[in-house]
Amino acid sequence: MEDKIRGTGGEEFTVSVEEFDALEGMHEFSGKYEKKKKRMLKAYQRRVCQSVWPAGWVKAAAMFLLAISTPVIMSVASGSEFFGRIWGTLGRENIESHEEILQDEEKGTSFLVTYPKREYTDEGLEKAEELMGEGVSYKSLVKEIGDTRLTVLGAAYDGNAAVVEFTLEREGGITGVLYGQLYNESKGAWFTEDAPFRLSFKDCSENIFVDLDKSTKEMLYCYAYLVTDLSDQRAGIPMEIYRRQDEGTDGEQQTDTVLIPIQGQAEKKQYVNADGGILDLSPMSMDIDCKVGLGLSQEQAYDPWYVYYAAVNYKDGKVYVVHEHGIEGLHSCEVDIDNTSYACGTQDNHMVFVFNRLVDNGDVESVVVNKTVYELK
DSSP: OEEEEEOTTSOEEEEEGGGGOOOTTOOOOOHHHHHHHHHHHHHHIIIIISOSSOTTOOOOSSOOOOSSOOOEEEEOOOOHHHHHHHHSSTTOOOBOOEEEEEEETTTTEEEEEEEOBBOOOOTTGGGHHHHHGGGEEOEEEEEEETTEEEEEEEEEEOSSEEEEEEEEEOTTOOOSEEOOHHHHHTTOOEEOTTOSEEEEETTOEEEEEEOTTTOOSSEEEEEEEEEOOOSOGGGOEEEEEEEEOSTTOOOEEEEEEEEEOOOOOOOOEEEEOTTOOEEEEOSSEEEEETTSSSOOOHHHHTOGGGOOEEEEEETTSOEEEEEEOOBTTTBOOSSOEEOEEEEEEOTTSEEEEEESSOOOGGGEEEEEETTEEEEEO
């Protein structure tokens, strides 16, 4: 995806969708790139995301338990709706590429943001249980955070990515969460700077999609799409809870960590290019080693912007275009496409795409990244 930002004063600059990811300092780009990124983030976050979580909120080193009930874990029955809302069309509609003008009231400027085309499908859902295997857990977990109830309904994991389905419920309405259609199309929901608490998935980069079709004022249905590599998958996915300190202070404290149960991981298969570069493909994600076989310099391999095309080619001739964006002088396309639920570069020069649909490895002929073909190892 390419975001074009133009100020009313005539200033214009272009950055990739990956530049908006809250990677918490994982990447070390060039000084020129980082300066451009910071300028863009400052303008973009002020109006679109407000702020992810303010710099003044300092994580306390010590953890202490909330004076609330211990998490309750129970088993719940699996169902097609779980898969349909994570990887299908439930709560989602196809989106054509469109432009939105965003206002910066402080500066009196406006910004033109181009959102990519997205398509959803129910293909593969009939085989979801088979494809995901032990990669899905339906153990429900309930936790009270002040006057808000957190309920984890299920999770999926494949070793490189994860999805967590959860709800937030509060009588009188949920406070402190920014969400909506354009948030779903960009970087997901955010906790505001005055939110009574926030949730963070430890050692993960994340994008929270709020199901606007199913959510109400008092209950939000959320799907956190994560890029992660759990060191001990048996322990579960750690969700950290941070709460604001006393009113009038500019700090927060980590008050608890909840382990979201997982029972295993979905099967991955390795694909290789002519130079031996590895790509891991599971039903829910694609992990690309950008260092080998893509013809990228060391700095380019560290920059997700240079993965401009990724597609899965099926044996029957169908193509699942996972992601595509234009780069002047390198790659052109009629429209930017982002058929992912999340995309994120990692500190070891990998690029991970979390799919917005399920992929059957048994039907895959090859995978193409930029102009490089990967075949089953």
